Amino acid sequence: MKKNLAALTVLLMIATPMVAQASPESDLKEFRSHFTNMFPEVPVDDFINGVYSVDEASRAQWEDFEEFPPYEIYISKGEDLFNKKFANGKSFAHCFPDYRQGVRQNYPKFDTASGEVVTLEGDINKCLTDNGEKPYGWKKGKIAYVGAYLAYMSRGNKLDVNIPDDEAAMAAYNRGKKHFYAKRGQLNISCADCHYNNAGNRIRADILSPALGHPTGFPV
Numbered sequence: 001m002k003k004n005l006a007a008l009t010v011l012l013m014i015a016t017p018m019v020a021q022a023s024p025e026s027d028l029k030e031f032r033s034h035f036t037n038m039f040p041e042v043p044v045d046d047f048i049n050g051v052y053s054v055d056e057a058s059r060a061q062w063e064d065f066e067e068f069p070p071y072e073i074y075i076s077k078g079e080d081l082f083n084k085k086f087a088n089g090k091s092f093a094h095c096f097p098d099y100r101q102g103v104r105q106n107y108p109k110f111d112t113a114s115g116e117v118v119t120l121e122g123d124i125n126k127c128l129t130d131n132g133e134k135p136y137g138w139k140k141g142k143i144a145y146v147g148a149y150l151a152y153m154s155r156g157n158k159l160d161v162n163i164p165d166d167e168a169a170m171a172a173y174n175r176g177k178k179h180f181y182a183k184r185g186q187l188n189i190s191c192a193d194c195h196y197n198n199a200g201n202r203i204r205a206d207i208l209s210p211a212l213g214h215p216t217g218f219p220v
């Protein structure tokens with residue numbers, strides 16, 4: 001019995017060293033090829049469309065409602081807020097000078113000075129507080145409208161997440177990676193169980209979207 005346990009330990013040691021060696025670049029390569037092998041008929045650039053990239057009926061519905069997009073009203077609310085002057089006479093454009101060319105594609109990013117991951121929403125609120133304004137609440141309402149406007153202005157740009165060669169940045173990356181693959185909850189499942197291993201399969205009435213391209217469509 002003891003012998004078997006030792007053999008098992010050796011086996012586990014042989015089976016796991018891949019994890020330590022992985023770099024963001026090799027992770028990306030592996031992640032992409034997992035999905036391009038799973039869905040050889042889907043062009044790699046189309047995964048940004050989430051579940052619509054892998055299910056024709058859902059895609060047809062989406063293309064239909066894009067004719068009269070129900071979200072446009074929120075984008076114009078975001079535009080109004082974006083252009084509204086702060087009490088000090090400045091506006092969001094002072095914090096996001098490149099907003100016309102799009103800024104959403106650069107988030108999330110790592111700020112080496114503070115050692116923190118910075119999100120677009122975090123920078124929206126930082127702009128407010130830096131200018132003596134009250135920050136918005138998180139998740140919905142004004143912050144989502146301004147985020148939607150900035151994301152809309154960034155349509156067509158390629159998401160470009162930079163991970164600086166920095167210990168704290170790599171640690172943040174690895175925490176995110178662990179979060180994605182870690183099993184949790186009463187059902188003991190991970191994000192990856194649904195959006196990596198079972199992409200394209202049904203879970204009751206829902207079709208599980210492939211995780212490749214997931215971050216491009218936000219806010220929703």
Ligand code: HEC
Binds near residue numbers: 180208209
């Ligand atoms: C039990 C299966 C399951 C698990 C586990 C799960 N999801 Fe989902 N998720 C779904 C379903 C179903 C939807 C709605 C259909 C779709 O777009 O995939 C969804 C939607 C999403 C979307 C929106 C996709 C889009 O294009 O709008 C994202 C992003 C997402 N999940 C990320 C995650 C992350 C990150 C985790 C882990 C923290 C996770 N999911 C865990 C089932 C799951």
